[in-house]
Amino acid sequence: MTTITLPRKARSKPRRSKYTAATADRHVLYQMAVQNVEAEIDFVDETYKILRGRHALKLREDFCGTGHTSREWVGRRRTNTAIGLDIDRATLDWGLEHNIDPLPPATRSRVRLVNRDVLHPGRSGSRMDIVLAMNFSYWIFKTRETLREYFKSVRRSLVPGGIFFLDFYGGSxxxxxxxxxxxxxxxxxxxxxxxxxxxxxxxxxxxxxxxxxxxxxxxxxxxEWRLWSMPEIRELLAEAGFSNSTVYLEGDDDDEGGDGDFQPVEEGEVCAAWLAYIVAER
Ligand SMILES: C[S@@+](CC[C@H](N)C(=O)[O-])C[C@H]1O[C@@H](n2cnc3c(N)ncnc32)[C@H](O)[C@@H]1O
Structure with a gap:
């Protein structure tokens, strides 16, 4: 009979996962599970280029949290700059330590995370090519008046030709x-x-x-937010002065999910859950 001797390593106790409730960092988990910043920036960068015939330079990430998306933007090209706005100092500090400070100095110098309310973005948040409101964060504004005020303020922050990108989910x-x-x-x-x-x-x-x-x-x-409908959002964007808004709807994969491909549509279809980007032009 042949005896198989396992190598020492294989016989030793399995290593403990660093992913347990006691050891994991909730921001790391969020970044792994929630937003796909690479795909988001691919969409934003390509759509701007198609609509304007050139690459955007200056991007503002509203509700930036840890600044993950801003980091992705400045990593794309040496000409890109980003400013992220969030009211939560602790989350910004985490983002600075883990996402921004480790960047090479030349990249790091092109991104700022600022502790500010998006309703009052200040001078450094103005003259943008692109403003982002992703992860449905703008739904924290629960009245038509405050959401319209926010949209107006975003529009004022854009240069002529600037574009505001928002994400949206709907369905029964x-x-x-x-x-x-x-x-x-x-x-x-x-x-x-x-x-x-x-x-x-x-x-x-x-x-x-x-x-x-x-x-x-x-x-x-x-x-804690308000579940808005697509027509409400588009009406408010128009009331805030945006010249038009286009819905880019995600296509279906073969397994009742989304395929990650967002295309402009004139009409939607009834579906239990769907995702879209809204592209609002100043
Ligand atoms: C859904 S989280 C987005 C997190 C972010 N995408 C990230 O990767 O960390 C919403 C964020 O909006 C921020 N926030 C809520 N109200 C705000 C306001 N009026 N102005 C700026 N930030 C706000 C919160 O502090 C929170 O970080």
């Missing part, structure tokens, strides 16, 4: 109280549409994380 599932689990490598991301008032469309959502060792990070992030 958006109006349901439900949870959805998605495996992301070493952990599970949980999107929890926890509470919705159908009279106001105010809703509360959480992000939770679950780990292979059975531990959980509950309510790692909380969002």
């Amino acid at each position: 599932e958006a109006y349901e109280v439900q949870r959805e689990d998605r495996k992301v490598g070493p952990f599970t991301y949980v999107w929890d549409q926890n509470w919705l008032d159908p009279l106001t469309n105010h809703m509360r959502c959480y992000i939770h994380f679950k780990f292979k060792d059975g531990s959980r990070m509950d309510r790692a992030f909380c969002y």
Whole structure:
């Protein structure tokens, strides 16, 4: 009989995952699970180039959090500059330490994360080619008046020819109280549409994380916002003075999901869940 001797390494105890509720950093988990900043910047960069016939230079990332998208923008070309705005000092500090400070000095000098309310972007947030409001963050404005004020302020911050990019999700599932689990490598991301008032469309959502060792990070992030409809958003963009807005709808893959390809459409189709970008031209 042949005896197989396992190499020492294979017989030693399995290494502990750094992804447990006690050891993982919620911002790292968020960056791995939530926003695909590479795909987002691909879309923004290419769409601007198609519409304007040249590359954009100056980008402002509203609700920037950790500045992940701004970092992606300045990494693309030496001529790109970015400014990120967020009201949460602690999240900005995390982003500076982990996303911005490690950049080479020449790249680092082209990005700033600023602790400011997006309603008051200041002079350094003006004269932009592009402003981004991604991850549905602008839904924190719950009245038509405040959202219109925000859109007006964005429009004032753009140079002539400037473009405002927003993301959007819709479909019947958006109006349901439900949870959805998605495996992301070493952990599970949980999107929890926890509470919705159908009279106001105010809703509360959480992000939770679950780990292979059975531990959980509950309510790692909380969002209190209004679930807006596409026509409401486009009407408010027009009322704020944008000359037009185009909806770029994501196509379907063969497995009831999105294929990551966003194309301009004149008309949508009824679907349980859909994602789109809105491209608003100054
Ligand atoms: C959905 S998170 C976006 C996080 C970001 N995409 C990232 O990668 O970290 C929403 C962010 O909006 C910020 N925020 C909420 N209201 C704001 C306001 N009026 N002005 C600026 N930032 C705001 C929050 O502090 C939070 O960081």
